[in-house]
Amino acid sequence: MIAKMPEPRFSMGIFSHGGLVYLVGGCTHSRRHMQELVSYDPVSGEWRTYASMLVPRSQMGCAVLDDHLYVVGGTNRQNEVSGE
DSSP states (O other): OOOOOSSOOBSOEEEEETTEEEEEOOBOTTOOBOOOEEEEETTTTEEEEEOOOSSOOBSOEEEEETTEEEEEOOBOTTOOOOBO
8 A cells, every 4th residue: 555645746747766766746626736756665655855946846857867866847827937
């Protein structure tokens, strides 16, 4: 059984790295844009929270290169887009 995530979301970035599944940003069901980064460990069934992005966003692209996470574009209520 998968543990319940810290806060449900949709339109988030998602990727896997080092055996973990990561979720970045997204929107809550009340349409609040998020900036949190969390990971799920399928072996232990635990969620972990990391440092947040500078700008909340959803519908972004994300990739890992040389163990660094890159988040590019996306949207938020102010229609700001950027890269981190």
